[in-house]
Amino acid sequence: MGISSDFPIWDKLTSQQKELIEKSAVKRFAPKGTLLHNGSADCVGLFVIHSGRLRAFIISDEGKEVTLYRLFEHDICLFSASCIMENIQFDVTVEAEKDTELWIIPTNTYKQIVENSAVVANYTNKIMASRFSEVMWLIEQVMWKSFDKRLSAFLLKESDIEQSDSLKITHEVISHHMGTAREVVTRMLRYFQSEGMVHLTRGGILIKDRKKLEKLAEE
């Protein structure tokens, strides 16, 4: 199976563009935990995800992390080619959150196509608008929601992504997603447990009262 079945707007490309991409794209397997893109330090190209999951996040000087968004099957990672996008003045780090198979379209190939194609340029715009929207959601959460609401929204989103009420996730990992201290996460999860919303297990969290969590998240 080639990149044609993974690249979202394949049918809208010209045959010349298709040929160029097919000739230059390489498939890569990234085991869970692989650092695929590290801020402005590299610029390997556009990632197109075949299977698995990527996590895009930012890191503070002190090593604190905040998750910006996740990328799934057929999603495109733009910021791994950010060097060709003028005016991008921030660093995003991207890692494989699960074992991931992805295509890499080299920076030069993509640059050559986007500069001459209104279709590809507008599609790039659409992807950027999507990521922008996720970051705006995050800013609204951080500015205006208390931590209990943010944490309940986070647990519900994780449960939705994993399609399970049983989350295999440590308090430490949650603290990296949310940009807070691990102790704060633990304290709030214990409170959630005392309220019957979750049950804490070794290395995991079981969602017990989804409705109560939803009500808290939406307040």
Next chain:
Amino acid sequence: MGISSDFPIWDKLTSQQKELIEKSAVKRFAPKGTLLHNGSADCVGLFVIHSGRLRAFIISDEGKEVTLYRLFEHDICLFSASCIMENIQFDVTVEAEKDTELWIIPTNTYKQIVENSAVVANYTNKIMASRFSEVMWLIEQVMWKSFDKRLSAFLLKESDIEQSDSLKITHEVISHHMGTAREVVTRMLRYFQSEGMVHLTRGGILIKDRKKLEKLAEE
């Protein structure tokens, strides 16, 4: 003077595109305080600023505000035409922060051009990347900087924009820019005054020790 001298990539447009814009763009005067765009409720078109200053911000359900960025002469406001951009799922409010003269390019005109022009689509991308970068800067500030550092950075930025050490701004307005309570702003400004960094006057703030503020902001 027509829109040609205000629109940033005028020279790169085809004569047909130029004609279309010149025919449909209207000039408008917005006195200080005018609400020019209100979230997803309207979609009048692209703003191109001739003179003055616009402020883009978000508002919480409780009416709290946070400034995202400012727009100056020759800047383009994209989000006032956000209805034609797929995947924009957030509401930005835009107001005239000073008396402002601006061009409005109607949504349909812009849509017609961007769909067929790689040049305009890539330029749109560049603008969005710029705004995205400003919002990422904000998120890093909010997540990782204490309020004293954020406030000192804010005062320095204001002083830079106004080209003056004497800022005519109330504590209330600062609280709207920064998304905090007015009391928190007042308390921190008094601390800054006790440290000799600023002098508080009726309805204004005088920067007394720029170096000390800069050091605090950069820590």
